[in-house]
Amino acid sequence: MSGGEVKLVQYFMAKGKLSRSRFPIGIGDDMAEARIPKGNSVLITTDMLLDGTHFDTKKHSLEQIGYKSMAANLSDCAAMATIPLAAVVSVALPRNFGAANLKKLHKGILAATKKYNCPLIGGDMTSWNKPLAISVAMMSTVGKTKPVKRSTAKIGDLVCITGTLGGSLKGKHLTFEPRLKESLVIAKAGANSMMDLSDGLSTDLNHICRLSGKGAIIEADKIPISKNADGLNGALNDGEDFELLFTMPVKKFEILKKQWRFKTKITAVGKITKEKIVKIKMNDRKIINLKPGGYDHLS
Amino acid sequence: MSGGEVKLVQYFMAKGKLSRSRFPIGIGDDMAEARIPKGNSVLITTDMLLDGTHFDTKKHSLEQIGYKSMAANLSDCAAMATIPLAAVVSVALPRNFGAANLKKLHKGILAATKKYNCPLIGGDMTSWNKPLAISVAMMSTVGKTKPVKRSTAKIGDLVCITGTLGGSLKGKHLTFEPRLKESLVIAKAGANSMMDLSDGLSTDLNHICRLSGKGAIIEADKIPISKNADGLNGALNDGEDFELLFTMPVKKFEILKKQWRFKTKITAVGKITKEKIVKIKMNDRKIINLKPGGYDHLS
Numbered sequence: 001m002s003g004g005e006v007k008l009v010q011y012f013m014a015k016g017k018l019s020r021s022r023f024p025i026g027i028g029d030d031m032a033e034a035r036i037p038k039g040n041s042v043l044i045t046t047d048m049l050l051d052g053t054h055f056d057t058k059k060h061s062l063e064q065i066g067y068k069s070m071a072a073n074l075s076d077c078a079a080m081a082t083i084p085l086a087a088v089v090s091v092a093l094p095r096n097f098g099a100a101n102l103k104k105l106h107k108g109i110l111a112a113t114k115k116y117n118c119p120l121i122g123g124d125m126t127s128w129n130k131p132l133a134i135s136v137a138m139m140s141t142v143g144k145t146k147p148v149k150r151s152t153a154k155i156g157d158l159v160c161i162t163g164t165l166g167g168s169l170k171g172k173h174l175t176f177e178p179r180l181k182e183s184l185v186i187a188k189a190g191a192n193s194m195m196d197l198s199d200g201l202s203t204d205l206n207h208i209c210r211l212s213g214k215g216a217i218i219e220a221d222k223i224p225i226s227k228n229a230d231g232l233n234g235a236l237n238d239g240e241d242f243e244l245l246f247t248m249p250v251k252k253f254e255i256l257k258k259q260w261r262f263k264t265k266i267t268a269v270g271k272i273t274k275e276k277i278v279k280i281k282m283n284d285r286k287i288i289n290l291k292p293g294g295y296d297h298l299s
Numbered sequence: 300m301s302g303g304e305v306k307l308v309q310y311f312m313a314k315g316k317l318s319r320s321r322f323p324i325g326i327g328d329d330m331a332e333a334r335i336p337k338g339n340s341v342l343i344t345t346d347m348l349l350d351g352t353h354f355d356t357k358k359h360s361l362e363q364i365g366y367k368s369m370a371a372n373l374s375d376c377a378a379m380a381t382i383p384l385a386a387v388v389s390v391a392l393p394r395n396f397g398a399a400n401l402k403k404l405h406k407g408i409l410a411a412t413k414k415y416n417c418p419l420i421g422g423d424m425t426s427w428n429k430p431l432a433i434s435v436a437m438m439s440t441v442g443k444t445k446p447v448k449r450s451t452a453k454i455g456d457l458v459c460i461t462g463t464l465g466g467s468l469k470g471k472h473l474t475f476e477p478r479l480k481e482s483l484v485i486a487k488a489g490a491n492s493m494m495d496l497s498d499g500l501s502t503d504l505n506h507i508c509r510l511s512g513k514g515a516i517i518e519a520d521k522i523p524i525s526k527n528a529d530g531l532n533g534a535l536n537d538g539e540d541f542e543l544l545f546t547m548p549v550k551k552f553e554i555l556k557k558q559w560r561f562k563t564k565i566t567a568v569g570k571i572t573k574e575k576i577v578k579i580k581m582n583d584r585k586i587i588n589l590k591p592g593g594y595d596h597l598s
Contacts, residue, residue: 002502002591006509024340028510029449030378030494031342031439041323042341043330044420046436048389050427079329090347090434121343128349130429135389137345137436140330150328195329203301210305211327292301 005125008099016110016120023086023121032121034086036141042085043140043147045076051131054240055174062101064174065134066108072198073138074116074178075242079196080147081187082140084118084180091125092133105134116180145187148246151211153193157247157272159216162186163264165201166229166238173240182262186246189256194246200237203292204245206278217279218270218290236280237293247272304424307398315409315419322385322420331420333385335440341384342439342446344375350430354473361400363473364433365407371497372437373415373477374541378495379446380486381439383417383479390424391432404433415479444486447545450510452492456546456571458515461485462563464500465528465537472539481561485545488555493545499536502591503544505577516578517569517589535579536592546571 009028018026025033036042049072051057055065070087077084089109093102102125113119118138162179179196186194193212197204201223209216225235243264248256253268260266270280280290308327317325324332335341348371350356354364369386376383388408392401401424412418417437461478478495485493492511496503500522508515524534542563547555552567559565569579579589 006506025342025379025446025448030375031344031381031446033340033342033441033446036335036339036341040335040339041332042335042438043324043332044385044387044436044438045330046387046389046421046434047423048391048425048432048434050391050425050429052429053425053427076329080324082330086343088343088345088436090345090436092347092349092432122345124346124434126347126349126352128352128430130349130351131427133347133391133432133434135345135347135423135432135434135436137343137387137389137434139341139343139438142332147324147330147332149324207305 046137047072048135062104063108066105069134069136070112073136075196077140078179078183081183083143085139086121087138088122090135093127095129148194150195153212153247153272158253158268159270160268163243164224164226166226166234168240170228176242179244190252191246191248197241197243202236206292215273215275215277219281222269224267345436346371347434361403362407365404368433369411372435374495376439377477377479377482380482382442384438385420386437387421389434392426394428447493449494452511452546452571457552457567458569459567462542463523463525465525465533467539469527475541478543489551490545490547496540496542501535505591514572514574514576518580521568523566
């Protein structure tokens, strides 16, 4: 770490003051220390965001990119109905990126840390003559309910989603609000399984069903299609919705709907079935298999 | 996540079986859950490793690269005298990297997880038409001593290091053994401050001194120069030694030396001083300022 880097780390420390009781060791040491406020368990997730794939430095501001990199991980905390604890961020900076740009990126990260009470407690910066890459790792703790997994959907559960789907790349993917508060209420109401929608409903519902050893049938005319989506196809297959996909018994969902006070709506779009296939009833009442429409990072 | 990716995740799950009691939720969900075996505190670090900067896919095997990415973070756990708990790894894969290569990378990661009892509990894979980038985030827990920080060196402390310094890029940087066991003994013996040497002694000793509000004087003829180093200059300024730099009172170091049973040697190379400057006494007895010789990722 050079003199310039030292000054930047000092800047980060000053901008993101940490509670000494929650974080006995913060930014600037080999590791940061976080106290676990409750229980004896910690959860962790990580996401890598790349220029040209998850954001575009030619079009998007560094503040937006910083915010998104945090929000994508916060959405994972929401997906399990857990409480964000703290984050670390490692960045690969293009050569000549410079301190001013790094401060802009940091500003976007900090906006998310403050909004969702999930401080930045450490990180790593390195450089190359390649585009910007940002990796966030985030820890969370268990709330009033157990973490809600993907693999525990039950036959007869309603398949439910928050918000509307599709067309996120027109803008929402940079500014979305992770469904942290909503997820705690959903978990308390008795969700059997949950995840966040990052690869599109067709792909992610197949995950829940595969991991739970179940199937599902959803109805095309029930799917809340975003006004930015290119119709049903977009709502089923577009990535980065960052809404919640959850399953729960019919009666519990009825109670949840009555007590629901959030602006974001919740919608039941189908049911979990015994037969291990995910199907969709189209608007013409034809039932077809719903295959994952997501992107393949290995092909 | 596509069908190919699903199969790979299943492969990772099978290859790195997790203890259910330590990790109630493992690979394959939105987050992984780790139990904190002791206390109510967790530490976290992260490192980003880049093709062409920290490794070279043209020269180094993917197994070596995977091992190094883990070992760099394990070295941070050692730097604070903490016990590795678990790691998550996010990767940016060059297009057409393919499953076979990812398995090789994973094999190297897994070798480190097994050797140092620090399981891989989650991750993220994404792709672009750019070189390989790997980010590891690692958690650790507090051992029998408090985490040893950088900022707590005391006047009169000996400045000590493990092993020999310099020339790591000739090979050691890929195969080094993080000083996890050594660091626990050093902390127990009463080290006041510690860090791992990643940017070279000249840079890293300046960190300890700046953060502790102290200075230091070291002696050139005491520095254990690696046979791979280009003399004193290499030992002072080469990066990626991944040895420990620690400070402790003279008497405690004498006791430590007597009880030392590791193959890796420990050497006192100087003392912490009141004057806030880091100096070196050269072989000709001239005393000069020792400025950080590390690399600047922002310039």
